[in-house]
Amino acid sequence: MRAVGYTLRTAVADLIDNSISADATTVDIFFGDQPEPYLAMADNGSGMTAEVAIAAMRLAGTSPMKTRHPKDLGRFGLGLKTASLSQCRDLIVISKRNGALCGFEWNIDHMIERQTWSLLVLAEEEIRQLPRFSEIADLASGTLVIWRNLDRLEATVGDLSSAFDTAMMDVRDHLALVFHRFLAGEHDGRFSISMNRVPVKGSDPFLESNKATQVGPSESFSVEDERIEVRPYTLPHLSRMSSADKNRAQIAGRVRDSQGFYIYRGLRLVIWGTWFRIAPKDDLGKLARVKVDIPNTLDHLWSLDIKKASAAPPPQIRDNLRRIAGRIVEPSRRVHLYRGRIVQEQSRTSPMWNVVDDRGTFRYEINRQHPALEMLADQMSPDDVTQLSSVLTLLESTFPVEDAYNRLGQDESHSPLQPTAPELEGLASALWKAHKASGGDSELFVSAMSSIEPFAHTSAPTELLWKVVND
Template structure:
């Protein structure tokens, strides 16, 4: 048996690889990965959509020598099976090239280390004309000075500048490229703020990374909203081949306790419901989010559940990580452990959503609304005729009592159930889903007690109100009126 060396034909392969399927967000995130791996403390992204348009990513990391830069520009510069350092966010040795050339026809990488600047360029049109893997080396001062943002790199002690030019893929189908780039920048900012939120916020154990886009700071977007009353459950660990996978579940606060901005921040473009599920991080960098990996359906009662899963880079092969680092699937040993966690979480999230309903059926409290089982297995709701606010009409004339009863029945049969369901399952807050204020309770109590002339009658009413909604939540106010009633008797 004999063999021949059959290298791929460069012009065809370099064009074909462009169709791997990178989005602009995934492509730039791949470049930022390299900056973080180079221990950068600051990453600047520049969009320049007019005239000779370009996108540039600049970091102040450790930089590269000429030989290291040659290696970095080689396709398959590192085997995916090689053991990487703990802070390395790379995987296949392809990201810099495939991500960049998926968006542009000219990729220039300039790196500075020890006062020396090295520059290399992949130009697809040059490769096609040459018919081979011809990497351009920019050596003259004029060539280097023509590179966009080169002065910003020169001002650093060390770092790397990645420049995309001839943005053909981004211009396809765009009538107004400048305007479309503005929209893409907004999407990019949202994407980076989420994917790298743990680095941007400077989580303990990570080097804090400042990120800017056109000199505007990118703020971290925490998908677990830890600044609010998010329930953080206990960590669980799964060990695979001496590597540790850490699972930390969260139950988000009920939507009624969130501001509109917080709901938007949690929901993003896809909505609060669609972003429930697992959030898989590789070396603290978010890979995949808003999925249950087909282990559970997305539902309304589980939409407050988000599960942080931290995996180390040595388990990449088990998680079937793709080149774009945008998909990953858990191995069987992890799936088996996640199943029991999902069950507990679904139950806990359901209790969070049903808290108000359960409060309304608690035996020791007199509620305004009562919930009953219907004849056909469903449920129906009635206004409680024994509630003190309704009972105040008991001693009125029969005509007024009939009118009040007709009003209550009309309210019960006219509940806009369909619209309520749509509103509850939307991402917008129902603004009257709030607790009554103390001043409003005070006004109601004052008005009720004014209608009763006897001290015994006032005390009886206060005793009833003390165990009734919504007055049960204001015991100090009830006690204050009890003291006032005693003073009235003197």
Template sequence: MTILNMIDSPPNAAALMQSLRDIGYELDTALADLIDNSITASASLVDIVFDIKPETKVAIIDNGDGMSRDELIKAMTIGSKNPLIERDNKDLGRFGLGLKTASFSQCKRLTVITKQFDKIYGMCWDLNQVSKSNSWKLIQLSTDAIDTTYQVRRLKQIDTGTLVVWEQCDRLNDDHKLGSETHLLQKFEEAESHLRLIFHRFLDTSYRHADNLQIRINGRAIGFVDPFFRSSLATQFHNKESIRYKNTYISIQGYTLPHHSKCNQTEYEKYALGSYRDKQGFYVYRANRLLILGDWFRLTSKSDLTALTRIEIDLPNNFDSEWHIDIKKSHAKPPDQIRDQLKHYIDTYVSGSKRVYNSKGYRKKSVTNPVWHQYTNKGLKSYQVNKEHPLIQRLITELKPSQSSQLKDVIALIEKSFPVDQFYSEYAAAPKDFKTKLTDKEIEALAIDYLKNFADMNLDISLIKSFLETSEPYCNYQGDWQLFLNNKGH
């Protein structure tokens, strides 16, 4: 190709700035991107402060290294980093866009003030000014302007650090919900949940492979959520493995989470991350920061039997391009060269989840009188009430023929009208909302009602005990039926 001439063609400032607002950030991912910068700057504390009235303002203050004037200008420049150059191991940035795009997604005025001991500098992007001038002109703040900036007093109390301020928060307010305090508080609650998960390795002081970090929101330190629920004795740890790729090893480890019956309500709500089924899959980390959660990368599909499987992957800092990690750090695609290896580990690790769920479906071998039977007809499965169950059979035989026929019709109606689809979707999403087991006291109460039928028959206690031990729901009793019957005088 013959080059006739080289023409300088800079992007339209106003148009590009507005376009950068719509990359797809929400408040949670925007705050996470700013905290990435704080971690890169070796901060041990990040304070997020927000006020709703008289107007919404947000400040993010860290005690990191701070910046010189030239470094601040570079940080405020659009696309200040080459994503292809090698970065420090703890550098969580890549494109040089996160600070700006994350902030513009929420506000129209971005101010950054940085301090290194007695040196303090401030720069500002005002989108209204950019649209008006259609130029790439940063606003450098005067000393007076710095002194009146929202929450600058917090920055002045530390030796080094950086303050990021969002003003004119039109996107954060969602325009049509301006002044809705409840709406904004809910957004920050959702953001807190996101940060507790994304930075859990930094927030967990027992995790020795990451620099510890404290994140506070309006002065309150937030906790962390380990997506693998490693604190539970019921969590299964699979062998830690490694995948070789381009002379580098990628660490991978699988976990089988506890069945919901092994968790209390609080634990399930915390570690399910919404629902086990939706959050199964790979959890990809880079420099200890969680990037991707609950994604099988189209290597398999999500199912109920594999819902307890979560697989931890640790990537080095130089694999962003190969894994197609996007600006928001919320999407990735593994290289073709390792997809087969990942598929192998999926097949290995999901077996733990399948065993847990299948074991929950097994009946006790001694149960000879189940309430429900599974039938297969022409390859289609269905569940039907076991009409041979002694209680049901006794009722059928004692009724008049017409009544017995009506009872069978009612049972058939119940069988065919069970809301399978509704139950499946609701149970998969929130199994702890369902009562699936009877307590021992409830089973005892049923047994007492049942035994009233035989009060005048003087049945042998061993026969009654045998029936209770082999019939649903009595067979689920955790106590001793012999002792129970003796105490009841049978």
């Protein structure tokens, strides 16, 4: 039972599911190594009577086939026990319901000694001596879960006195993602999580606060008379993300690996960053993410596991997702292509580089008809023009496309040099002198230069160029 496969973060998240199902509005997590390593979670939910608490401590006390309340995030009736005992050898549950206090303990060493499932009942005096009991002492209702003898956690992270903080920061990031919609109040009520009194802020994987995020139309389809809602999002290009946005977007490592469906069960994120083999993960689709809301009444179809960390869509859901997957990815492709080929097609700006498709391969070539190069060639001898063309060919053949691809694949952003105003004027002046020396016309010069980079990207290219011409 301890080897189901929980990690520390999935175990803590499973306990928070119980708090949400109990209508808690606050969950406070505490951890420390004094007087011994422990982790405690207190909530202000509805609490349990002694009879209900004993049932909650029973393995599989609730059938997975039982009809649940829409807000109930439970599934098998195993989470509290398997999640907790996957990390510790001593699980204590203290609960209050309308002022009545009860406490119970699963202690693995005690059970080994007795060779039976022996649930310990705690006296009120024992309860009040437990760490963090004060968190629910003044509440009319609430629950406190305590983990002690953290053997599995210590085996995973090492010495808890030095590694506990780091491990819990990973838990914080996981909770910020998994429960971000609850932390944002989407369940029609306030909800907060804190760790050692520090609030956990929600981490929205769709970057809805970024104005450049594209939100697609919502769609829905029915399975067994239950509605499944689907809404696509296209994240901004990496160059338009702040460092905080980029950190939120890098959920499964890189942004490319985080594309795909994000499955929510009762607003709780259970699966993310996968296309379920419906569509391939590629760089052009790496900005595409799809929010999928499913009700808990379809758990039997999704093969949801005990940890609520993996599931597989049934055929009737997969078919609907496949139907819309193609057009969901397309906006992400346009965001990337817009920065290259499509910009050149839709803009009057003369590109310095051309992309040449050649029988399934491509290459970059310098645009020999670029106005700046033509003006330079006009005042050069034929031999000089030939030499210039040779240098340009050398530049083309050494274009570091693989290095650029690798860097962009690691979510690095390209930051081209941006000439200052004096540098732009100096560049324009040099080009004007070359054009003028070959007998060129000022109006032709201004017209041509205002359509090329970097002048075309300034706020007033024509004014800058006429200023140079008239000086």
